[in-house]
Amino acid sequence: MREDDLDDLLRAARDDTAPVPEALRVRLVAEAGHEAAPSRSLGLRGWLGGLIGVPSAALLGLWLGAVQPAFVFDVLPETQSTVLLDEVFGAAWMQGDAG
Amino acid sequence: MADDDRLRADRLREAELLVRAGHGEARAAGALVDRQGPRLMAFALRMTGGDRALSEDIVQESFLRLWRKAGDWDVDGPAQLSTWLGRVAANLAVDARRRAARQAPLDAAGDVADAAPSALAGLIGAERRTALDAALARLPERQRQAVVLRHVEGYSNPDIAAMLGCGVEAVESLTARGKRRLAELLGDTGDV
Numbered sequence: 001m002r003e004d005d006l007d008d009l010l011r012a013a014r015d016d017t018a019p020v021p022e023a024l025r026v027r028l029v030a031e032a033g034h035e036a037a038p039s040r041s042l043g044l045r046g047w048l049g050g051l052i053g054v055p056s057a058a059l060l061g062l063w064l065g066a067v068q069p070a071f072v073f074d075v076l077p078e079t080q081s082t083v084l085l086d087e088v089f090g091a092a093w094m095q096g097d098a099g
Numbered sequence: 100m101a102d103d104d105r106l107r108a109d110r111l112r113e114a115e116l117l118v119r120a121g122h123g124e125a126r127a128a129g130a131l132v133d134r135q136g137p138r139l140m141a142f143a144l145r146m147t148g149g150d151r152a153l154s155e156d157i158v159q160e161s162f163l164r165l166w167r168k169a170g171d172w173d174v175d176g177p178a179q180l181s182t183w184l185g186r187v188a189a190n191l192a193v194d195a196r197r198r199a200a201r202q203a204p205l206d207a208a209g210d211v212a213d214a215a216p217s218a219l220a221g222l223i224g225a226e227r228r229t230a231l232d233a234a235l236a237r238l239p240e241r242q243r244q245a246v247v248l249r250h251v252e253g254y255s256n257p258d259i260a261a262m263l264g265c266g267v268e269a270v271e272s273l274t275a276r277g278k279r280r281l282a283e284l285l286g287d288t289g290d291v
Contacts, residue, residue, distance in 0.1 A: 001282045009231055009285075010250040017137035018144055024155050025132055028162045032120045032128035035166035 114174035121169025131180075132162065139184055145247050146192035148236040153195055161188045189248060193262050196240050234284035242277035249274045 020028075064072060113134065119127030139161060143154035161184050178186075235243050241263065248254045248262065249270070256274075260267045 001285045003278070003282070006278060006282050006285070007250065010246070011253075013145075013231060013251050014253070015138075016141045018141040020132065020136035020140050020158065021155065024159060025129070025136065027159060028132045028136070029125050029128045031159075031163055032166045033123045033125060035121075035163065035169075 110174055110179060113180045114172060117165070117169050117172050117180065120166060121172075128166070131165075135181055135184055136162075138181065139188055142185060142247075142252070143188055143192060145232065145235060145251065146189065146244055147195070148238075148240070148243060149232070153192075157188050157191045157195065160191055185252060189244075189252070189254075189262055193244060193264075196244070197264070200240075230285060231281075234281050237284055238277050238280055242273050242280065245270055245273035246277035246281065250278070 113131065116127045116131045116134075120131055136158065139158050140154060143157040144151070147153045147157070164187055165180075165184060172180075235247065238246065244263065245259060248259045249256065254262075256267045256270045259270045259274075263270065263273075265273075
């Protein structure tokens, strides 16, 4: 066989196709559904939510801590009254650590 | 100019299908599989010498990677969707055979041609190329891959060297020997 003929034959083979078995086709389409990636773009609603939500959450936290301490003590376990650092860490530990 | 417009329209159409498939739209995914799958399947069958199970795995993994890339696909990027899929499939085929060779080092030690005639001939539609496919399937693995990548798919020798993990000179040698052997095999059959 001449080299030119072989080259032509090989080049022409590029456009060949083979049927995709139906079962494989079904799997491929199903996987597209499973792999459907969530949008990475935040979008306008995402940005607005962030701009309003983050400061609001910070303000709510400050308000709770500063103005509603009783609520915080109710929610957190074993904090029924003001807790001093000495009671948390222990005076002996503090003295030992300092000395 | 009209060809460029058509090519551009095709790219846009496929990119749109990919975006929709990426959002989980089954019809778009099906349309993309119907457009790209048959060509990719034929390529995988050639690269693997007609190994149907391995070819299906390669096609499945290639599409899986495409779905994962759907959100990042750049319609104006350098790669056409078919080119991108082909390159992924080529790398997968080379890797699969490399793994198989590691698991069976004695088989891979010699550059031995595949002994059994392949079922590939019955699988690929173009009747007049069945002899070529049968002959390709009888080439040693790396020779076949090099010949398919160079002379069927049109990759450059440096690209093929990177895929096969060898030097450019080795690729030149593989393709030259492969073509020579292919011509002998096709001459023997008297089909071409």
